[in-house]
Amino acid sequence: MIRLTDVHKSFGTNDVLRGVDLHVPKGKSMVVIGGSGTGKSVLIKSVLGLVTPDSGVIEVDGVDVTRQPRDAFLARFGMLFQGGALFDSLPVWQNVAFRLMRGALKRPKAEAREIAIEKLRRVGLGPDVADRLPAELSGGMQKRVSLARAIAASPEIIFFDEPTTGLDPIMSGVINDLIREIVVEMGATAITITHDMTSVRAISDRVAMLHRGKIRWEGPIADLDHSNDPYVDQFIHGRASGPIETLR
Structure with missing residues (x-):
């Protein structure tokens, strides 16, 4: 349903997306993990056409997003914003x-x-x-x-941006269960951005890790704990030491 091929995006001297390749199958729930500032939100905005990539191709249902009528295109999407963003x-x-x-x-x-x-x-x-x-x-x-x-x-496609931010563990579990039930019930294609590993395990079919502007690892949720990738291992276990640089 969604395919990104060698997508690059920079803001001035800040290279945010550095050749992203990602395929989200129709009807599947993809969760994108990664540290703050790794480009997760820019990735979603690029799919929606709110940000124009410097190069690369983004396709939804086989059609370049830049060649689709905007109103009809955006009508296919639903979005749960971080913090709710209610009026x-x-x-x-x-x-x-x-x-x-x-x-x-x-x-x-x-x-x-x-x-x-x-x-x-x-x-x-x-x-x-x-x-x-x-x-x-x-x-x-x-x-x-x-x-x-x-x-x-x-909608055919739903984006969830940090859906459990600010919620206690019990309510987070309720929201995770609702998201999973609704995505399955609707047959929707979903992309979720989250730091919450409980959410990752509850709602994903597949997981992709974005690091330094590239997809570091992607695979089914069942393979996450034995990815054999040191970056993924450090992130999912919240370890301070490892290949991912941390401020001290």
Whole structure:
């Protein structure tokens, strides 16, 4: 579904992506791991067309992303942002239905609200939450609302950016389980960025490690613990010593 071939991107003298090659099969959940500043967010933004690579090719469903009509192309994606990124002035149901009331996906208001309530139900929230403001919800509830918004338009591809940041271990487990269930249920193709190894093991079919702007290792989750790569081994076990440079 998604293929990056020799993708490079620099910002001034900062070479962020240095020849990324990555293939995400249709209907599979790919988790991209790697330290802060290794280019994970730039990779996702490049797939979405928010960042233009300096060279290389990015294809979605076999078509170069630069040759696809923008509105129709972006309508295929859902996104759960780090921190939720809810609109604090809108009630919950309008947050969930935001895309359904605009552009090519526009639905009548009553229908959009009905869909929003159904998606809230799917993530374990009752209709009583629909008319509350985000500030009235706990962090875990806000994350569920963000997940409901990501799936509201039944996207083919979903990106999850640090989905469990700021959550306690129990709520992190709830969100991980929801993501896995929803991706399987929808048959969606997913890319997740995370530092949380519990999330990696809970939601991934395949794992790719991005280091110094390149995919250092990629393979099925079952092979992660015996990758025989010292960089992967250091990262997944959180060791201070190893080939990955750390500030001391």
